[in-house]
Amino acid sequence: MQIPHTVCDICGRMKQETNQWLIAVTDPASKTTGNVGIAFGPANAALDERHLFLIEDICGQACAHTRLSRYLDELQQPAPPTADAPEETAQ
Numbered sequence: 001m002q003i004p005h006t007v008c009d010i011c012g013r014m015k016q017e018t019n020q021w022l023i024a025v026t027d028p029a030s031k032t033t034g035n036v037g038i039a040f041g042p043a044n045a046a047l048d049e050r051h052l053f054l055i056e057d058i059c060g061q062a063c064a065h066t067r068l069s070r071y072l073d074e075l076q077q078p079a080p081p082t083a084d085a086p087e088e089t090a091q
Helices: 059-076
Strands: 022-026 038-042 054-058
Touching: 022 059, 038 059, 054 059
Parallel strands: none
Antiparallel strands: 022 038, 022 054
C-alpha cells in the first residue's frame, strides 16, 4: 500500500515535517458570481464545505507569493465573451 504524499501545487516539492505549509483557497464559481477572491491559511485549516472550493497545497511564502501573483494576473485577463452577451455591430 502506498502512502499518499502531499506535493506543492506550485513547485512540486514534497511535503516534509519542517516545511511551513499553507493552503490557497479559491471559489471556482467566483468568476461567474463576481465574488472574486483568494485566501491563504494554515495547511491544517478546517473548512466547512471544503468540496465547494478549489484547495491548493502551498509549501511556503515564496510559492504563496507566486500563487498570489498568478491570481492577480488572472484578474487582469479580460473575460471571454459569453453566449448570452449581445454582439456589437459595426456602424
